[in-house]
Amino acid sequence: MTLLAETVAPAAGGGWLVAAIIFPVVALLLAVAGGARFAARVGVLALPAGLAIAVAIADGVAKHGVLGYYVGGWAPPLGIALRADVLSAAMLVTTAIVASGAGLYALHDFGPPREPGGGRQTLGFWVSLLGAWAALNLAFVGRDLFNLYVALELLTFAAVPLVCLDGRAPTLQAALRYLLYALVGSVLYLLGAVLLYGAFGTLDVELLATVVRPEPAAWAAAALMTAGLLAKTALFPLHLWLPPAHAGAPPAASAVLSALVVKGSFFIVLRLWFDALPGLATAMAMQFIGLLGAGAILYGSALALRQSRLKLLVAYSTVAQIGYLFLVFPLAFDASAGRLVAGTALAGGLLQAVSHAFAKAAMFMSAGLVAVALGHDRIEGFGGLARARPVSLLAFALAGVSLVGLPPSGGFAAKWLLLSAAVESGQWWWAVVIVLGGLLTGAYLILVLMRALQEPAAPTASLRPVAAWREAVPLALALLAVLLGLAGLAPFQPGAGTGAVAAAEAFQ
Amino acid sequence: MSPTTLFGLCGAALVGIGLYGLLTDSRLLRKIIAFNLVGSGVFLLFGVIARRGAAAELFGDPVPQALVITGIVVAFSATALAVALLLRLHEAGGGATFDTPADEAGVKRPDP
Amino acid sequence: MSFELSYELLVGLLVLTAAAWSVAARDTYSATVGFVSYGLLIAIMWMQLQAFDVALAEVAIGSGLTGLLLLSAAARLRAAEARVTSRPPVMLRIVAALACTAVSVSIAATVLRLPESAPSLAGAAVGALPATGLGNPVNGVLMAFRAFDTLLEKVVLVLSLVGVWSLAPEPGWSGRPRLLHPFADDGVLRFLARTLPPIGLLFGAHLMWNGADEPGGAFQGATVLAAMWLLVLMAGLGEAPRIRERWLRVAVVAGPMTFITVGLAGIGVAGAFLAYPEPHAKSLILFVELPMMLTIALVLALLVAGPPEPTAGP
Secondary structure, three states, rough: OOHHHHHHHHHHHHHHHHHHHHHHHHHHHHHHOOOOHHHHHHHHHHHHHHHHHHHHHHHHHHHOEEEEEEEEOOOOOOOOEEEHHHHHHHHHHHHHHHHHHHHHOOOOOOEEEEEEEEOOHHHHHHHHHHHHHHHHHHHEEEHHHHHHHHHHHHHHHHHHOOOOOOOOHHHHHHHHHHHHHHHHHHHHHHHHHHHHHHHHHHOOOHHHHHHOOOOOHHHHHHHHHHHHHHHOOOOOOOOOHHHHHHHHOOHHHHHHHHHHHHHHHHHHHHHHHHHHHHHOOHHHHHHHHHHHHHHHHHHHHHHHHOEEHHHHHHHHHHHHHHHHHHHHHOEEEEEOOOOOOOHHHHHHHHHHHHHHHHHHHHHHHHHHHHHHHHOEEEHHOOOHHHHHHHHHHHHHHHHHHEEEEEEEOOOHHHHHHHHHHHHOOOOOHHHHHHHHHHHHHHHHHHHHHHHHHHOOOOOOOOOOOOOHHHHHHHHHHHHHHHOOOOOOOOOOOOOOOOHHHHHHHOOO | OOOOHHHHHHHHHHHHHHHHHHHHEEEHHHHHHHHHHHHHHHHHHHHHHHHHHHOOOOOOOOHHHHHHHHHHHHHHHHHHHHHHHHHHHOOOOOOOOOOOOOOOOOOOOOOO | OHHHHHHHHHHHHHHHHHHHHHHHHHOOOHHHHHHHHHHHHHHHHHOOOOOHHHHHHHHHHHHHHHHHHHHHHHHEEEEEEEEOOOOHHHHHHHHHHHHHHHHHHHHHHHHHHOOOOOOHHHHHHHHHHHHHHHHHHHHHHHHOOOOHHHHHHHHHHHHHHHHHOOOOOOOOOOOOOOOOOOHOOHHHHEEEEEEEEHHHHHHHHHHHOOOOOOOOOOOHHHHHHHHHHHHHHHHHOOOOOOOHHHHHHHHHHHHHHHHHHHHHHHHHHHOOOOOOOHHHHHHHHHHHHHHHHHHHHHHHHHHHHOOOHHHHHO
């Protein structure tokens, strides 16, 4: 509380938090007003500016620890507070980088329309990209449970049209299934927020943390909100909507959906348990969430292993990688104190969210280029790909290094942190799951690479050309995922200082 | 029992009725209607909480009342998008449920 | 049992019956009719709860516009739905019924255990209301204390409209939205569509203007305007505009854009985004509400009208 009051001083640079949300909103409104041709230009111009805002926030957080803002000058509980800590800053920068990559990559498919009256997909893509960006930024800095509900809905309405941009029946079906899951998820979340307000009279995360008592109303609310958010994050067994939705979308859209959109609701689960209701966690509830995570890792990897199409394989891999995020909950639970403690496990979860975002965006983009070149994405027909499209394949392989968790990648650092948290807390069973998941991930990626390294069964007919700059985007993102473990970024460095851990601990 | 509590119990029942429809009816339009029932049950609960918070010469707490109005708009947008998706899916040959897998090419003719 | 409680018991039973009907009815069209009457009944509950702003919104949107949307969809899908004969297995229905009952019971238990002295922000809202110059505390929450939510909810509306538009088939994209043909020949409808709109226009403006101090506001006013426009369209007395029209695109974003502009000016003159300088707060809020009302009315009507159709003109 006192911490928040201090950070609201205008000097703290809290205005950047408003900018991070309002800037993409203004861009999307201009795009709607200006039409498809204009939308592509506004979108491209917005990318570097949005990245600059995210970097400014990260810089402010590095200097001040946290940034805060009261929108309209009204303090909670009547008003709405925004706040950024190290976790928010990491996710804001990650989102800005991946969104910029997706935007650049999409310029080929969703550039200014050539004929007048066209541009349905162009307008849809850019408006959705900007909308999702604004919604994610709000999810990362929002500190009011209803305001976060609005963020979740913004995210849904931005994400669903991305799934069915091509208008074919299978993608329409996937989009509708996704929409229904997302709507039920957010209505359950809202129900929980309503019960919290009824029992404790506030929706502000900081205030709730001070007044929530472990009692039935709080448990019911936490259960409903968590269930709703898990459906939106596609955690096993609520993942059914994800593979068709993410695999059927255009590659740039898949990248945004799989790398970023599912992280928005995951981040709110983190906020809910670590910040709003820290005293509510019980060993059993946390083990249960961890069990779902473990189920996701094993089931998602096993299904990825059985896919014959590359994009579906990558989508099932997302189902599995989401599982790791939820291992944070049992691993961060301090049984002696009876509460969640921000530490190694939370830092590992954050790093997993960030490195998976880079790696998965790179994978979907390179899978898209492979599909363009070959005219299909059936893995059995990948023979000769290594020679024909080496850069795309390299990007795919490097992203795979991070997903498997090989050093020095970000994925390695993340899984290493989670493993050491498991060892520290004596919960060896989660360590087994982490290692097993890594082996399965390695297996399904190696199968793809082996196919690509084989000689083609028949002489390759005519590969369609792909511009070099389009291959550069996934390669750069994959390199980021790999270098994340090396970069020595203070907040991410395992062992040394662990800024994420320290900052997360600071407000508990 | 006070009337307010009675409505609160109604809200709780509405959530259950709606969820049941969502889970058991395969027809997509029925799922959309059921979602609206769940939503309005949640809003009603919020209204009950607002009424309980009557204070300062007001008949109810204005904060939850305002949030419900925002929620109603969002629920309407959601319904509109879902209905538009469903009608488009139907035209593209996808049927009125998830049971008929939409075929890859979407070449089935729409119903007359 | 007091008269009031038995009245409310009756309303509650009717609401639950209508809800159960709209889930259980075999035919989707009659389920939809059940849902519309459900919306009207629940508005009575909102009046009993003394939440007149919400009651207005619920009748106009929850029952009216949503009902229109669902009815026209049910009419279009009738043939396809009639072919759906498979019922989910009995086991699944039993498990689902048990699970949903458990959810309802635990929510009901929570409601019964809510604290005796209910926490409330009513006092805080009333205390802060003079700074906004408004007399209606609900509007104070919507336009000042939680203006950020209200602004972003308009963005939700715009996003869902673009989402609906992007579902149009490629040829004819940017053309006219589909109309609600089935009603076009109705004489009563035509008569209403000729006589009601002027009254509706006045009523809508009244709701917005008065919303500052009494129940109502930009949102409820906009719903009335949207309903009037839809009436004209449905009666075949007018055509929906092509979605590529520049004026339409500008009007769709005018509300949130004005809101953001005033909000940004607030940083300079009142110290925070979406803050209003005190002596001018009420006039600024009304200044924002006018374009907001136009945007909301337009978007609500266009959401009901659906994606543009190739057959409806180039």
